[in-house]
Amino acid sequence: MTSYFTYEEYEDKEFTGLDFSEESIRDISFFSCTFERCSFQYADLSLSSFDNCDFSNCNLSLVKLGATHIFDVSFTGCKLMGINWGNVKGLFKADFTDCILDNAVFPDLNLQQFSFDDCSFTGASFVGTNLSHATFDTCDLKDCLFDSANLTQADFSTAYGYTIDVSKNIITRAKFSLPEAVSLLQNFDIEIV
Known part of the structure; x- marks a missing residue:
């Protein structure tokens, strides 16, 4: 446990402008806490719990x-x-706005309605x-890997840069828009003129 966090539980606390890079923040519970402009880069958050928390302008790159x-x-x-999000425990529910999730991995996760x-x-990899x-x-979904993913009724209508192999994913009633949707044809032996 890091020297900063001396308790096992924190509720309704605000953490602003703190650097927890490479710290071990293990087995600590945070409920209704706010983290603003904090760095957790390379930190170990294993066995910890974050419920109803807000992270704003934070760097959590490569956290464990x-x-x-x-x-x-x-x-x-x-x-x-x-980040390997596949290591989260139990129910996983989060919202992401204006975030950089480059090279993130989401293996076998239920991100239904995210x-x-x-x-x-x-x-990134799905x-x-x-x-x-x-x-x-x-x-921006440039160079993302979608493989054996369930994209049923997913909305990609304003997304861009994706290349999704329709033969390897379930895309029933997913929403796409032109011109980006043309990329869905890339794995067919056809010529578009």
Whole structure:
């Protein structure tokens, strides 16, 4: 446990402008806490719990999420690069607005009805992910890997940069718009003129 966090539980606390980079913040519960302009880069958040918390303009790149509980958490303007979200524990519920999630991994997660607004996902991976009814509003999906993902009724109508192999994913009633939707044809042996 880091020297900053001396208690096992924190409720209704505000943390502003603090640097927890490379710290071990393990087995601590946070409820209705606010983190603003804090850095958690390379921090170990394993076994910790975040319920009804808000992260604003924070850097959480490459944090370790070993059995970390994240529920009703809001991330706004945060750097969340290179995180393996597959290590979260139990129900996972979060909102992401204006975040950088480049090279993040979401393996076999249930992200049903998740909302991503103005986020960057360059090089992110969604393998076996349930994204049914999810919304990618004005999101950059360049070089994302979608494989065995459930995209049923997902909304990609304002997303851009994606290349989704329709033969490897479930895309029933998903929403796409032109000209980006043309990329869905890339794996067919056809010529578009």
